[in-house]
Amino acid sequence: MSNAAQLAALYPFLAHAKQNDGQLDAALLDSIRDKARDGRDASERFFAAEGPALLAAARTLARVYENGGRLYTIGNGGSSCDAAHIAVEFLHPVTAGRPALPAISLTADTAMLSAIGNDLGFEHAFVRQLVAHARPGDAVIGVSTSGNSANILAGFVKAKEMNVSTIALCGGDGGKMRQSPAVDHCLVVPSNSIHRVQECHVAAYHILWDLVHTLLADRRGSAAEAAV
Numbered sequence: 001m002s003n004a005a006q007l008a009a010l011y012p013f014l015a016h017a018k019q020n021d022g023q024l025d026a027a028l029l030d031s032i033r034d035k036a037r038d039g040r041d042a043s044e045r046f047f048a049a050e051g052p053a054l055l056a057a058a059r060t061l062a063r064v065y066e067n068g069g070r071l072y073t074i075g076n077g078g079s080s081c082d083a084a085h086i087a088v089e090f091l092h093p094v095t096a097g098r099p100a101l102p103a104i105s106l107t108a109d110t111a112m113l114s115a116i117g118n119d120l121g122f123e124h125a126f127v128r129q130l131v132a133h134a135r136p137g138d139a140v141i142g143v144s145t146s147g148n149s150a151n152i153l154a155g156f157v158k159a160k161e162m163n164v165s166t167i168a169l170c171g172g173d174g175g176k177m178r179q180s181p182a183v184d185h186c187l188v189v190p191s192n193s194i195h196r197v198q199e200c201h202v203a204a205y206h207i208l209w210d211l212v213h214t215l216l217a218d219r220r221g222s223a224a225e226a227a228v
Contacts, residue, residue, distance in 0.1 A: 147175025171197030
């Protein structure tokens with residue numbers, strides 16, 4: 001199905017002349033069901049294809065934390081909100097008994113972002129911050145619905161030069177991030193709908209958070225058993 005046909009199916013009320021209230025409500029209810037179905041389908045395809053990559057990313061991040069490293073998160077626009085959300089999940093775990101883990105959203109400092117953007121160009125926004133803050137053995141998660149965000153790609157390249165692990169959350173075909181040797185783990189939502197991609201990203205990083213804590217708890221248990 002073409003993109004135009006997909007949009008017409010999901011948003012039928014935008015493509016037609018004004019309808020009466022009953023017709024409009026029926027069309028809107030159909031649209032709700034179609035969007036919900038599309039979201040479920042995208043989620044099923046994503047986790048079926050990317051489950052192993054998600055687990056591999058969790059293992060990488062667990063090793064980072066085991067070795068005293070920290071996580072940095074980056075994104076633009078709506079994805080900057082996801083980057084901030086990821087950092088909050090690790091810093092302030094909502095599940096009792098799980099420790100806070102160091103995570104910093106590099107999208108949060110508007111003064112720094114605007115200074116770098118104004119002086120050097122926005123493509124340097126995350127590079128400059130990673131150079132200042134990151135250390136070998138840390139990790140960075142970049143969120144880009146297209147997989148083509150230039151400043152995130154530049155951040156990944158700099159991160160690899162610094163021996164920092166890199167994880168990308170993307171959509172569509174993964175864009176340039178899918179092909180980049182600077183990305184260690186690239187998780188791609190197979191949808192051209194930004195909304196469906198973002199919905200899957202939220203589920204993915206919640207699961208990533210849970211997997212990391214599970215792996216860390218298991219390794220702490222193994223270490224305690226070995227000491228007995």
